[in-house]
Amino acid sequence: VIGIIGDPVEHSLSPIMHNALFSRLNLDFIYVAFHVTPDKLEKAVEGVRALNIAGINVTIPHKTEIIPHLDEVSAEAQIIGAVNTVVNRSGRLIGFNTDGYGFEKAVSTYGGLSLKGKKIFLIGAGGAARAVAGRSLLSGANSVIITNRTWEKAEALVEDLKESFRKISSTSNAKDAAGEPRDLKCVSGIKDLNLKVIPWQKESWKQSIAAADVIVNTTSIGMNGKGNLASLIPWESVKDDAVFFDAVYAPVQTDFLIEAGRRGYKTVYGIYMLIYQGAGAFKIWTGRQPDIKVMKQVLESYLAGKGDSDVKRTGE
Numbered sequence: 001v002i003g004i005i006g007d008p009v010e011h012s013l014s015p016i017m018h019n020a021l022f023s024r025l026n027l028d029f030i031y032v033a034f035h036v037t038p039d040k041l042e043k044a045v046e047g048v049r050a051l052n053i054a055g056i057n058v059t060i061p062h063k064t065e066i067i068p069h070l071d072e073v074s075a076e077a078q079i080i081g082a083v084n085t086v087v088n089r090s091g092r093l094i095g096f097n098t099d100g101y102g103f104e105k106a107v108s109t110y111g112g113l114s115l116k117g118k119k120i121f122l123i124g125a126g127g128a129a130r131a132v133a134g135r136s137l138l139s140g141a142n143s144v145i146i147t148n149r150t151w152e153k154a155e156a157l158v159e160d161l162k163e164s165f166r167k168i169s170s171t172s173n174a175k176d177a178a179g180e181p182r183d184l185k186c187v188s189g190i191k192d193l194n195l196k197v198i199p200w201q202k203e204s205w206k207q208s209i210a211a212a213d214v215i216v217n218t219t220s221i222g223m224n225g226k227g228n229l230a231s232l233i234p235w236e237s238v239k240d241d242a243v244f245f246d247a248v249y250a251p252v253q254t255d256f257l258i259e260a261g262r263r264g265y266k267t268v269y270g271i272y273m274l275i276y277q278g279a280g281a282f283k284i285w286t287g288r289q290p291d292i293k294v295m296k297q298v299l300e301s302y303l304a305g306k307g308d309s310d311v312k313r314t315g316e
């Protein structure tokens with residue numbers, strides 16, 4: 001049994017994705033959703049041990065709070081400060097974060113862009129931003145400039161990341177989402193971390209956006225069609241070869257990405273981050289490479305059934 005714990009959890013697309021993979025590969029696994037409220041988190045983790053559940057995904061609001069209940073946490077998850085995947089290895093619960101990996105794979109596969117040496121303009125400072133910023137820095141991004149409606153949250157995120165890099169970069173190698181060694185020496189110390197906050201204003205965004213290689217939305221603006229981020233972008237400043245990424249995956253094509261695409265920019269959908277974070281978790285639990293096509297197909301048909309056929313329309 002593999003599970004997902006969260007509150008709420010009914011909206012999760014992970015059961016659909018993983019059960020399709022298990023059945024396609026004929027693996028004797030089943031993926032179930034467990035609604036776990038914050039007051040039951042510790043008992044839920046004990047339950048994973050007691051029932052010998054093979055692994056879990058962890059979603060809001062438990063991604064950070066679960067850390068002290070685990071036996072081991074990968075360096076990447078420590079840096080990000082959140083665990084989204086736990087594997088049960090002979091009774092030892094080991095936590096990973098595959099969200100950042102999902103972002104990186106989505107951008108490299110669909111945006112044709114490696115994060116190494118790149119300048120990232122990051123809109124938002126919540127959970128998704130944490131994973132994007134941490135992974136970008138781990139992968140050798142040149143800089144991450146963060147802007148958020150609530151300044152204090154962005155500042156706190158930057159301070160947290162700097163602190164965790166300070167702690168971790170002095171220690172040995174980490175393991176990335178797919179369990180492969182990741183040399184933390186690429187972050188050669190706190191001095192080299194180019195991570196800062198700028199105010200939530202179109203005017204002050206101009207300079208950073210003009211230099212940005214990747215423009216990333218991790219706010220929930222645009223989710224379920226609510227809000228318009230495109231109107232905040234100083235489009236005249238954006239570089240011709242900039243890549244736009246939106247973490248929001250419902251709808252698949254947000255107004256933000258539609259506008260970027262209309263202006264001729266490469267766009268990467270949040271659904272691919274979702275797929276690749278799932279792929280990273282699948283590999284950790286089963287040791288097998290998942291079939292990305294199957295994951296895409298099941299999500300496409302599920303979302304099409306809910307009236308969102310954007311992925312189909314683009315032929316991706």
Ligand SMILES: NC(=O)c1ccc[n+]([C@@H]2O[C@H](COP(=O)([O-])OP(=O)(O)OC[C@H]3O[C@@H](n4cnc5c(N)ncnc54)[C@H](OP(=O)(O)O)[C@@H]3O)[C@@H](O)[C@H]2O)c1
Nearest residue numbers: 124125126127128149150153218219220247248270273274
């Ligand atoms: N594709 C994926 O795999 C993936 C993974 C994780 C999350 N997501 C998506 O990413 C989005 C954010 O998730 P999260 O977990 O990071 O949420 P979160 O921790 O609650 O953070 C929400 C972020 O959105 C900002 N925000 C919300 N409403 C806003 C508004 N009206 N104007 C300006 N900023 C606003 C918040 O700013 P304040 O700090 O000012 O409140 C904060 O930065 C969601 O749509 C989620 O579904 C996708």
